[in-house]
Amino acid sequence: MIVGPNHNGIGLGAAVYKGDAWETPLGLIEVEKEVARLIVEYTEYYSFDNEAHVYEHSLEVQVPFLQYIYGNVPIVPVTVYVQTLDVARDLGSALARIREENGVDIVLLASSDFNHYEPHDVTVEKDELALSKIMELDDEGLYKVIEEYNITMCGPAAAAALINYALKLNAPKPVLLKHATSGDITGEKDWVVGYASVKFPHP
Incomplete structure (x- = not known):
């Protein structure tokens, strides 16, 4: 399951991909259609909409890594343009319910x-x-610091959905694997983008 921001505003505000597969240079990767259907059924804000995925890069750049490491592991692509806490929590709660009620x-x-x-x-x-x-699993606090300090994080709803899902599962606290900026790679440090990798231990 992959969730990321919708950068261009095309399509619905919370969009689940409906289809059989995605294709990358490494080949086809299956879409888990039953989980996609349950997300739409169990959420208030999410609907099937492929238009929101046509020009969006936030998910597709992750898929080749999954293919390389895990092979044809099934995915459910979800993009979010409406970056509110309610929308984020809606997805996290639905995923926990799918896991509990459907054994996925x-x-x-x-x-x-x-x-x-x-x-x-x-x-x-x-x-x-x-x-x-x-790291504190504080989804509301994340939104507060983003607003207070004008942090231009493009996918707070994706992160908050993950936090909410972890809380629902009583998962252990996450682990920061790496934090860097584009300047660490390019050497240009006047105008950078921040990146981080955080692992949430699977319960």
Whole structure:
């Protein structure tokens, strides 16, 4: 299951992909259609809509890594344009319900950049504020620091959905694997984007 932001605003505000498969240079990867159907059934805000996925990159860049490591592991692609806490919690709760009522072992991958287009030091500081709330499993706190400190994180709803899902499962606290900015790679540190990798232990 992969959820990420809808950057272009095309299609519905919370869109579940309806189809048989996605194709990447590594081949086809199956879409788990029954889980997709249950997400739409169990949520208030999410509907089937393929238009929202046509030009969106936040999910498709993750898929080749999944194929390379796991092969044809089934996915359910979901994009979110309406980045509210209610929309995020709606998805997290639905996934927990699907797991409990239907016996589906769902692993949720949330895709998001962190702060955008400020100097490296500023971005690191802002990212750490957001990351602290993610590590504390505080979805409401994440939204508060984003607003208070003007953190231009593109997918807060994806992260908050993952937090909510982890809380519903009583999962252990997450582990920060890596935090960096584009400046760490390019050397250009006046105008960077923040990135992080956080692992939520699977209960």
